[in-house]
């Protein structure tokens with residue numbers, strides 16, 4: 157469990173991208189509807205992160221009428237599993253590739269269109285942002301005025317927008333965010349970055365570190381089905397060993413900031429807390445098994461009561 161400087165608590169987190177810009181999720185995920193009506197999906201158990209916001213509106217690759225052009229379900233070997241097959245036999249799905257690339261309304265449209273819904277549903281969300289120092293500073297200043305923001309997550313690892321940021325640049329952006337806002341700041345980094353160095357440079361500034369999906373070529377030796385979008389990034393079970401390596405490396409380096417570990421199976425939660433993570437996040441698992449985050453958290457709470 158992570159206790160934030162504003163007294164907020166983080167333990168189970170909905171990762172950025174899972175529930176859209178307002179925590180409501182996506183209408184096209186029709187297979188979730190009955191689960192929501194029956195409370196098999198109970199989002200109140202999670203602290204949900206918004207999809208990453210950029211300051212300017214961004215077209216990206218995602219189109220709500222054809223999301224599966226840039227989101228692919230994968231087997232262990234990186235072969236694409238069709239959506240109907242993946243939904244009928246989710247046990248075959250071991251990962252998710254995506255090349256969404258920060259499609260979004262831009263910060264001011266988000267404030268107008270999505271933030272009112274966050275207020276209406278009474279959610280307190282982690283707001284994920286990315287961009288340069290000026291853009292992040294401006295967003296942080298405005299977020300500081302809002303009531304339903306639990307923390308700001310700086311996404312320092314999104315492939316085409318901010319890739320190549322070194323630890324000095326990341327530190328400078330975080331400093332600017334902190335200068336403009338009293339909200340707790342979280343940092344999201346990836347396996348393809350100099351993650352230990354980045355964490356060491358920012359450990360006193362950020363209140364937690366989370367892990368992003370991993371560029372295709374780090375995971376699979378075959379051509380990506382999203383090659384025309386630059387290959388995309390991979391998440392899910394096939395990344396498990398990379399996340400574990402990151403956690404171990406950061407703990408070995410005695411990084412002070414608590415780590416948020418991505419999970420898929422119930423055993424990942426047990427493993428992560430035992431290994432030293434302080435919170436866990438549900439990302440692509442929620443695409444394939446929408447009720448899993450709720451099931452796992454309920455089970456965790458039950459088992460906690462027994463102790």
Ligand SMILES: Cc1cc2nc3c(=O)[nH]c(=O)nc-3n(C[C@H](O)[C@H](O)[C@H](O)COP(=O)(O)O)c2cc1C
Pocket residue numbers: 171172173174207208227252253254256258284311344367368369390391392393395418419420437438439440441
């Ligand atoms: C379709 C999709 C969209 C995503 N969008 C974002 C995003 O906008 N910002 C971000 O920081 N991470 C994004 N992610 C990454 C997740 O938040 C998470 O870090 C990643 O999936 C690793 O966790 P997992 O292996 O448990 O899924 C996205 C992932 C997927 C599958």
